[in-house]
Every structure is written in C-alpha cells, then in structure tokens.
Amino acid sequence: xxxxxxxxxxxxxxxxxxxxxxxxxxxxxxxxxxxxxxxxxxxxxxxxxxxxxxxxxxxxxxxxxxxxxxxxxxxxxxxxxxxxxxxxxxxxxxxxxxxxxxxxxxxxxxxxxxxxxxxxxxxxxxxxxxxxxxxxxxxxxxxxxxxxxxxxxxxxxxxxxxxxxxxxxxxxxxxxxxxxxxxxxxxxxxxxxxxxxxxxxxxxxxxxxxxxxxxxxxxxxxxxxxxxxxxxxxxxxxxxxxxxxxxxxxxxxxxxxxxxxxxxxxxxxxxxxxxxxxxxxxxxxxxxxxxxxxxxxxxxxxxxxxxxxxxxxxxxxxxxxxxxxxxxxxxxxxxxxxx
Ligand code: SF4
Numbered sequence: 001x002x003x004x005x006x007x008x009x010x011x012x013x014x015x016x017x018x019x020x021x022x023x024x025x026x027x028x029x030x031x032x033x034x035x036x037x038x039x040x041x042x043x044x045x046x047x048x049x050x051x052x053x054x055x056x057x058x059x060x061x062x063x064x065x066x067x068x069x070x071x072x073x074x075x076x077x078x079x080x081x082x083x084x085x086x087x088x089x090x091x092x093x094x095x096x097x098x099x100x101x102x103x104x105x106x107x108x109x110x111x112x113x114x115x116x117x118x119x120x121x122x123x124x125x126x127x128x129x130x131x132x133x134x135x136x137x138x139x140x141x142x143x144x145x146x147x148x149x150x151x152x153x154x155x156x157x158x159x160x161x162x163x164x165x166x167x168x169x170x171x172x173x174x175x176x177x178x179x180x181x182x183x184x185x186x187x188x189x190x191x192x193x194x195x196x197x198x199x200x201x202x203x204x205x206x207x208x209x210x211x212x213x214x215x216x217x218x219x220x221x222x223x224x225x226x227x228x229x230x231x232x233x234x235x236x237x238x239x240x241x242x243x244x245x246x247x248x249x250x251x252x253x254x255x256x257x258x259x260x261x262x263x264x265x266x267x268x269x270x271x272x273x274x275x276x277x278x279x280x281x282x283x284x285x286x287x288x289x290x291x292x293x294x295x296x297x298x299x300x301x302x303x304x305x306x307x308x309x310x311x312x313x314x315x316x317x318x319x320x321x322x323x324x325x326x327x328x329x330x331x332x333x334x335x336x337x338x339x
Contacts, residue, residue: 295325
C-alpha cells in the first residue's frame with residue numbers, strides 16, 4: 001500500500017479487553033499508527049459485565065485509549081469450528097488454534113476495507129500451552145492468510161521480523177521480548193505507561209470449563225438442528241438428558257427462567273401452574289411418559305412446592321397439556337440425567 005507522507009499507517013488490533021492486547025494497542029499508538037480494534041463477542045466469553053454488542057471491558061479500553069472499536073459476533077460459523085476443529089482442542093472443548101485462525105481471518109478480510117496494512121495481537125510466546133508456542137504461532141499466521149503481516153509486539157524480538165518492521169512502518173527496536181506465563185513485565189509496563197483499564201489479564205472462555213464442554217458435546221451429539229441459541233443455553237441453568245431424544249433445561253431462579261424463555265423462542269416450555277418451582281425448556285421429542293418424568297424432575301427442584309401433588313403445564317405452540325406430578329426424581333436419577 002502506497003501512502004502520502006502525511007498519511008498514517010493503519011493497523012487492526014485484536015482487542016480482548018485484557019492486559020496484553022491493551023498494551024499492544026498502546027505500543028502502536030506510541031509509534032503513530034492509526035488503530036482500529038476488533039473485539040469478538042462469543043456466548044462463551046466470561047468477561048463481565050457484558051453489554052449488547054460486545055465486551056464492556058474492551059469498549060472501555062477502546063474509549064480510554066481513544067481508538068475505534070468494531071465488535072464481531074462469533075456466530076454459527078464459529079460454532080462449526082468448535083464442533084470440528086482442524087488443529088485439536090485444549091483441556092476442554094476450546095479449539096484455541098482454530099479460534100485464533102478464525103479471528104485473524106476475519107481481521108485479514110477487513111484489512112482492505114479499512115485501509116490497514118497489518119494486524120496486531122497481544123500474543124506472548126509461550127504464554128498459553130496450546131496456541132502460543134512457536135510452532136502454533138507460525139501455523140496461526142500461515143493459516144490466517146497473514147504471512148508477514150501479523151505483528152506480535154510483546155514478543156517481537158523472539159520472532160521473525162514482519163513486513164511492517166522490515167519496511168520501517170514500525171520500529172522493531174521499540175518492541176519487546178516477553179516470553180512465558182508470568183505477567184510481571186506486562187504489569188510493570190502498564191504502570192509505566194499509565195494504562196489502568198484492563199479487565200481479565202488471563203482471559204476467560206467457558207469452552208475450557210468441563211461442564212460447558214460436556215454440555216456442548218451433548219448438543220453436537222444429540223441435536224442435529226443445533227444452533228446459536230443451544231450454545232447460549234449451555235452457559236446457564238441446569239441441563240439434563242433424559243434420553244437420546246430429549247433434553248430438559250431448568251432455570252435456577254426467576255432471572256434464569258426469564259432468560260431461558262427469551263432465548264428458547266418457540267421451544268416447548270413447562271411451568272408450575274400454582275406452586276412455586278423452576279421452569280423448564282424441552283429440547284427434543286416428548287411422549288406422555290416423558291412428561292411424567294419431566295414432572296418428577298421439576299418436583300425434585302421445587303423445594304417450596306409443598307402440596308402432595310403439583311400441577312404442571314406444557315406449552316408447545318398451540319398445544320397445551322396439563323398434568324399432575326406427585327413423585328420426585330431420586331438423587332440417583334438426577335445424577336444420571338445431569339449433563
Ligand atoms: S480460550 Fe477460548 S477464546 Fe481463547 S483462543 Fe481458546 S477457544 Fe478461543
């Protein structure tokens with residue numbers, strides 16, 4: 001890209017809202033680079049508080065540093081990557097290498113539109129076992145289509161010079177050689193630079209959580225028509241698989257009940273008619289026998305429902321079925337059904 005002397009070089013920086021990406025932005029700004037930040041919103045991000053359209057912390061970092069932020073939602077295309085990653089998974093269901101490639105490809109696709117000549121991340125060599133060892137960093141760069149144009153300023157001295165460094169668009173000598181999991185250097189740097197808005201230095205992703213991993217595997221294995229709402233519903237409530245064709249999701253309180261109903265849209269729902277108790281979403285096919293079992297399950301979580309028999313109601317589009325439940329599911333049944 002040819003620039004007039006007065007034009008500033010432009011870079012896209014991936015911004016999680018954490019310490020490393022915040023420092024990477026600040027290092028670009030120091031060198032007079034114009035920065036556009038990209039924040040990826042995912043159902044599995046634990047950064048909170050969140051607000052519609054992205055991570056609150058990332059927005060706050062962008063605001064404080066005075067840079068533009070764009071939020072990209074990780075939708076169905078991302079979930080397909082989670083379902084079938086090419087480069088394996090971490091401890092949970094986290095496909096970290098594929099995930100980095102996914103985000104960097106989105107950044108690469110945006111470069112021409114926004115006039116950016118390179119992409120920057122806060123990645124640190126050796127910080128994360130799966131995606132930040134040397135071979136993984138090289139693989140990610142290659143697969144994202146950013147060969148030579150992916151700059152990691154925090155570890156730049158330990159990596160091959162990138163095109164913007166070789167062309168003098170940025171000064172390599174001002175970059176760093178941070179390596180490993182310790183954060184002291186970054187924290188000291190943040191203090192020195194007066195960077196005081198960073199949220200989750202170690203990041204947070206529910207795909208590393210064994211419970212969420214199990215629930216997502218259940219979704220992939222049992223719901224041929226799974227979609228984004230199934231992924232969102234794995235992140236809260238109680239999840240039970242009664243059999244291959246029926247999952248039940250219970251809200252744990254009024255807030256979760258409301259959130260579940262909101263997300264579930266037209267999926268069948270079950271509520272207590274008169275007594276207090278949890279509401280449930282049914283995902284799959286239900287027979288009359290199943291409804292009896294669902295009633296027992298709901299009763300076992302309705303500690304305040306004291307009547308000897310409770311009435312429950314299923315709503316499924318125009319269909320409404322009411323029935324009574326007397327028994328509670330046993331501890332062993334609940335344990336067996338829990339996803
Ligand atoms: S921890 Fe989660 S968000 Fe982070 S790279 Fe891995 S899969 Fe992606």
